[in-house]
Structure formats: structure tokens, C-alpha cells
Amino acid sequence: MQKIKGVGLGLRHQHFQDFIESKPDVPWLEVHTENFLSQNSTSSKYLATIRQHYEISAHCVGMSLGSADVACPVREQHLQKIKKTVDWLQPALVSDHLSWSASDGVHYIPDLLPIPYTEEAFDVVTKNINRAQDVLQRQILVENPSSYLGFVDSTILEWDFLAGLYKATGCGLLLDVNNIFVSAHNHDFDAHTYLESLPVDSVKEIHLAGYSIENIEGKEVYIDTHGQRVYDGVWKLYEQAIERFGALPTLIEWDTDVPALSVLLDEKCKAEAIINKVLKHQLKL
Amino acid sequence: MNKSLPISTLAQMQRNFISDCLSGKLTSDNMLLTSGVDTRFISAQGLMGIYKNSAIANITQALSLTYPVIEKLVGKDFFNAACRHFIRDVWPESGNMDDYGSEFPTFLAEFEHAKHLVYLEDVARLEWALHLSSLANNAIITDWSTLAYVADILQLQFTLSPSIQLIRSSHPIDRIWQLNQHSDLQDNQVDLSLDDETRNDILLVVARPELKTVIFSVTVGEFEFLHCCEKAQTFEQAITSATLKQADFCVEESLRNFIERLVIIDFKDKE
Numbered sequence: 001m002q003k004i005k006g007v008g009l010g011l012r013h014q015h016f017q018d019f020i021e022s023k024p025d026v027p028w029l030e031v032h033t034e035n036f037l038s039q040n041s042t043s044s045k046y047l048a049t050i051r052q053h054y055e056i057s058a059h060c061v062g063m064s065l066g067s068a069d070v071a072c073p074v075r076e077q078h079l080q081k082i083k084k085t086v087d088w089l090q091p092a093l094v095s096d097h098l099s100w101s102a103s104d105g106v107h108y109i110p111d112l113l114p115i116p117y118t119e120e121a122f123d124v125v126t127k128n129i130n131r132a133q134d135v136l137q138r139q140i141l142v143e144n145p146s147s148y149l150g151f152v153d154s155t156i157l158e159w160d161f162l163a164g165l166y167k168a169t170g171c172g173l174l175l176d177v178n179n180i181f182v183s184a185h186n187h188d189f190d191a192h193t194y195l196e197s198l199p200v201d202s203v204k205e206i207h208l209a210g211y212s213i214e215n216i217e218g219k220e221v222y223i224d225t226h227g228q229r230v231y232d233g234v235w236k237l238y239e240q241a242i243e244r245f246g247a248l249p250t251l252i253e254w255d256t257d258v259p260a261l262s263v264l265l266d267e268k269c270k271a272e273a274i275i276n277k278v279l280k281h282q283l284k285l
Numbered sequence: 286m287n288k289s290l291p292i293s294t295l296a297q298m299q300r301n302f303i304s305d306c307l308s309g310k311l312t313s314d315n316m317l318l319t320s321g322v323d324t325r326f327i328s329a330q331g332l333m334g335i336y337k338n339s340a341i342a343n344i345t346q347a348l349s350l351t352y353p354v355i356e357k358l359v360g361k362d363f364f365n366a367a368c369r370h371f372i373r374d375v376w377p378e379s380g381n382m383d384d385y386g387s388e389f390p391t392f393l394a395e396f397e398h399a400k401h402l403v404y405l406e407d408v409a410r411l412e413w414a415l416h417l418s419s420l421a422n423n424a425i426i427t428d429w430s431t432l433a434y435v436a437d438i439l440q441l442q443f444t445l446s447p448s449i450q451l452i453r454s455s456h457p458i459d460r461i462w463q464l465n466q467h468s469d470l471q472d473n474q475v476d477l478s479l480d481d482e483t484r485n486d487i488l489l490v491v492a493r494p495e496l497k498t499v500i501f502s503v504t505v506g507e508f509e510f511l512h513c514c515e516k517a518q519t520f521e522q523a524i525t526s527a528t529l530k531q532a533d534f535c536v537e538e539s540l541r542n543f544i545e546r547l548v549i550i551d552f553k554d555k556e
Contacts, residue, residue, distance in 0.1 A: 013350075037381050042419040045496050062380025068296035078380045101380065103299035108377045109306055110347070111340040113299075116321070121295050149332040150323035151298075188326075217331045223339070256346070 004028040004055045004092040007271040009264050010253045016046040018261045019054070026268065028055040028092065030251050034062050037081045039088050051089070057205070057251070058091035062108075065128045065142065066100030066115040075102050079135050086136055093205055093249075095141035095174045096132070098125065098162065116151035117161045122168075129169040141172040141204050144194075146179035146211075146224035148186050158183070159197040172204035175245070177238045178230065178253075182211050182222040191237055195244055203245045208238060208271060209253040227256035230267060235274065242278045250275070306337050307376060344372050347382040351416045352389060354465045355409050359399065367396055383420055387413060404456035411458050411500070414450035414491045418498045421448035427551040429544065435552075439521035443514045443540075444551040448493035451511055453486050459500055494547040501546075506531025507539050511548065519555050 006027035011019065013035075018024065029050070036044045047056075060082055064075050086094055099112035115121045132140055144162055156164070162173055175198070184191035210228030214221050230238075230252075242248070252267045301317035308316075312330065319329040345368040349356050356364040371392045377385045390409035399405055424446040435441060452458070488508040491500050503511070506527040513523035527534045543549040 034380060034382065037383065038420045040420070040422045041383075042493065042496060042498065064380070066295075068294065068299055074379055081381065100299060103296070103303050108379055109303060109336075109340050110343045110377055110380070110382060111336060113302060113336060115295065116298065118295070124295055148327075148335045151321050152323050153321055186326075187323075214335075216335065217327050219326050221327070221335065223335065256342075 007268045030057040033058045033060045056091045057093040060096040063096040064102045097143045114147045117154040117156040141174040143174035146182040166202040173202045176207040178209045206250040407454035418448040424550045441552045450491040452489040506534030
């Protein structure tokens with residue numbers, strides 16, 4: 001497996017031409033695997049050119065690892081398409097989310113929906129991760145979700161659930177620091193406890209993004225929209241994450257109202273500055 | 286750790302979640318997912334509304350990528366509202382959003398608030414054709430020198446590139462599409478009446494010869510000729526049909542042109 005290092009950017013079609021023509025100094029790029037399910041598409045042809053100069057990580061949104069119907073045809077079909085793309089792309093990392101989007105093979109919701117943290121759900125997700133890793137013939141990373149809705153039946157804390165999956169399946173964890181920040185606010189838990197509870201070796205990649213704020217029924221809710229710069233509170237939490245997990249590959253994600261590439265490069269510099277600050281501090285100790 | 290079983294199984298919870306997400310208006314009466322949700326801060330309706338809105342926003346974004354000119358023509362707010370109506374009727378069936386949205390042109394034609402924009406359906410059909418063309422398999426081009434050894438060329442079937450889409454419209458959709466590719470154009474008016482006077486349909490070929498998808502217009506004879514090729518008719522049948530539509534249809538010139546532009550890529554014996 002190729003190794004990726006440093007701060008990468010999410011590759012969006014608005015920036016294809018920038019990466020082909022000016023080849024900005026970015027160590028790696030992450031793509032949404034589902035945007036390249038056809039290897040003959042125009043988008044895939046652009047990606048084929050871009051990947052000659054950049055390492056790639058494949059981030060999936062549709063494996064639906066939390067779906068109760070483990071052998072659901074619509075999911076299995078999707079997994080096979082992911083495999084085809086992964087085989088073509090040969091990415092350094094492959095990841096998806098601790099969430100679900102398909103049920104009973106009938107309807108598909110293109111969103112990252114929450115699961116209750118129960119023993120039943122743990123068994124289901126374990127089987128789904130094992131199946132994905134068997135089909136893809138490689139380790140996948142599972143990303144912690146951002147969530148707005150909690151289940152009263154949940155019996156396991158989210159961070160314990162993730163740590164359990166790491167031990168049970170051998171998957172890695174993709175730590176989305178923004179998601180922790182968002183969920184900690186929405187569910188009123190301590191983000192620092194979350195970080196401290198995950199095994200150091202489990203985390204293989206970090207995501208950073210911006211959220212939006214909505215007022216719902218008089219409560220301020222943080223929504224994980226990936227449509228703005230990373231908030232200060234998230235940068236602080238990121239610094240703590242780097243202190244605990246080391247200088248892991250970090251991604252700047254931006255999916256809605258995608259700005260000029262220079263804005264993403266600016267965010268990348270901020271992340272690099274934090275990594276350097278932490279490493280310098282640790283060297284002094 | 287609490288060992289008691291959850292009130293409902295995960296599968297049932299997910300069925301209820303989807304049912305709520307697909308329902309029109311979320312009310313405490315019609316919601317299925319109410320009892321198991323933590324409502325200390327926000328009601329179940331409010332919480333489900335966040336997910337429902339997020340899913341609709343994601344689907345709308347996919348439609349916006351496929352139909353950028355439609356969005357430009359009607360404006361972002363109108364487009365988003367139209368998408369909400371459309372999504373209510375047509376929900377994605379898989380995680381591959383490339384497959385989603387083929388019914389949007391027909392929906393626009395019937396959408397009450399857009400009926401006066403008579404060209405909208407055809408512009409949307411053109412955008413869907415561009416979308417399909419951009420996803421098409423690569424063309425494998427034959428060695429045309431072997432055509433010289435064919436005994437009866439009239440009984441051959443010519444094969445179109447997988448990226449070819451044929452579009453006919455009574456509106457100048459090619460000009461509408463072209464004018465909406467750049468926001469800085471001074472002259473952004475399209476005279477719809479011109480085509481009423483001439484009564485000629487616009488006949489377009491959408492193709493992806495190289496990296497980029499292109500649109501070009503063809504004569505009525507050429508359009509018929511390509512249409513026959515698409516239906517796997519013989520060269521002879523295609524010439525006959527094309528000539529019936531256009532008396533001065535020049536097969537040699539058109540065939541050479543289509544081969545050069547990678548519209549026709551192969552030939553085979555009649556099946």
C-alpha cells in the first residue's frame with residue numbers, strides 16, 4: 001500500500017483544470033469514489049490525468065456500513081462497483097462512514113444516517129465492514145459521523161463503538177475532527193473525552209471541514225455542510241488530535257459552494273502550521 | 286452496559302426512518318420514528334427534518350450537476366423548489382447518483398409553475414444527453430481500411446460511438462445551451478420565434494470524441510441516417526430513409542464526415 005503524508009485536499013470537479021494545468025503543491029488528493037464509478041466517464045479521464053502527479057485516497061459515501069440488511073442486493077451491487085473503481089484507482093486509502101443509507105434494498109437515501117449504538121448494531125456493522133474488506137481485499141477506514149439525532153436505546157458510547165470496530169474487524173479509523181466538534185455540540189458531550197478514548201494506533205487519517213449553524217426549535221444546531229472554512233474550535237481540537245495521534249494525513253474537505261482553490265490551499269497551510277507547531281513542541285519535550 | 290433489547294430492531298428502525306424521510310409533511314401523527322429518539326433538545330419532527338432536508342439538498346446538488354443550464358435559466362431558488370417537487374415523486378434507487386434524474390425533463394414539462402417555459406423540457410433532454418454522453422464507454426474505432434474488402438457494403442450495419450445521443454427539438458436549444466455556458470456574454474437573448482417561422486426542427490448530435498462532450502447540428506437526412514444506424518438498420522436502409530427525408534442527402538460526404546468526427550466508429554455484417 002502506498003503511504004500518504006501531509007495535508008491533502010478533497011478533489012472536486014471545479015478544480016480539475018487547476019490540478020492539470022498548474023499542479024499545485026499538494027501531497028495527496030481525496031476523491032469521492034462514487035463520482036468515478038464509470039471509469040470511462042469524462043470525470044474519470046480527468047482523474048486519470050491528475051493521478052499521474054498526485055497520490056489518491058478514495059472516500060466512499062455509499063457502502064452503507066450500518067444497514068441492517070447485511071446481504072442487501074442494492075448494497076452488494078454498490079460494493080462491487082466500488083471494488084471496480086478501487087481496483088482501477090489503486091488508492092493509498094479507502095474509507096467510508098459509520099452510517100447507513102439503504103434499507104430493504106428498496107429506497108436509498110443519499111445521506112449519512114445515524115445508527116443506534118446497540119449490540120445488535122455493532123454486530124451488523126462488524127459484518128458489513130468484514131464483507132467490505134473481504135471484497136475490496138484491503139483495510140478500510142471508518143469515519144466517525146456527525147449527527148443530530150440520538151437514540152434512547154443506545155447502550156454504547158460512540159467512541160467505544162468505534163474502538164470496538166477497530167478491534168473486531170481490523171479496520172482503521174478516519175477521525176473527522178469537525179464531526180466530533182459538531183456532534184459534541186449537538187449532543188452535549190465532551191469532545192476531548194472522545195479523542196482520549198480512541199486507541200492511538202486506530203486512527204489513520206484526519207478530516208477537517210466547516211459546518212453551518214441553524215436554529216431549530218430555539219436550539220442552535222451545528223450542521224455538517226462542508227461549505228465554509230474550518231472554525232477556530234475545530235482547529236483547537238485538531239491540535240489536540242495531532243498531539244495524541246501524531247502527524248497523520250489530514251484532509252481539507254469542501255463540498256458545497258466550493259470556493260477557488262486558493263482558499264483550500266490557505267486552509268491547508270493552517271493545518272500544516274498546526275502540525276509543525278505540535279511537532280516542534282514535542283521535540284522540545 | 287444495558288443488556289435489554291432495543292424497542293425495535295435496527296431493520297425496523299431503518300424502515301421507519303426511510304418512511305418518515307419519504308413522507309410529505311412530518312407531523313407527530315404520521316411519523317413512525319418517534320418513540321426511540323432522544324428528544325431532550327429538539328422534537329423528533331425537528332430532528333428528522335434535519336436529515337430530510339440534508340438528503341434533499343444532496344439530491345438537489347446531484348441534479349444541479351446534471352442540469353446546470355436549467356438551473357441558470359430558472360434561477361437557483363426556482364430550481365431548488367422544482368427539485369423538491371421532483372424528488373417527492375422520484376427518489377434515488379441506488380448509491381450511484383449518475384443514474385438519477387432521467388425523468389427530470391418530463392417532470393419539467395408537466396410542472397405547473399414552468400409550463401410557460403415551453404423549451405425547458407428539451408433543454409433538459411439535451412443536458413441529460415450530455416450527461417449520458419460524458420459517462421459513455423470509450424469508443425473502440427475499427428480499422429477502416431478493411432472496409433475495402435467487404436463484398437456488399439450496402440448490407441453492412443454501421444455502429445455509432447457509445448457516446449452518441451441524438452436530440453430533436455422544435456426550439457433552438459443548442460443556442461440556449463451555448464449562451465448559458467458563459468455568464469459574461471453581452472448578447473444573451475435567443476429569438477424563439479425564428480424557428481416558428483421556418484418550422485424546422487433543431488437536429489443535434491451529442492458526442493464525446495475526445496475528453497470533452499460536444500454538440501453539433503446535422504441535416505434532416507443525416508439525422509435520419511444516424512437514427513437508422515442506431516436502430517441497427519443496414520447501410521442500404523439508412524440511405525433510403527435518409528434520402529426520403531432529404532432529397533439531396535449526400536451519403537459519401539456525410540459518412541466521411543461522421544467517420545472523421547468519430548460518430549461512426551465501426552461496421553459489421555447484418556445480424
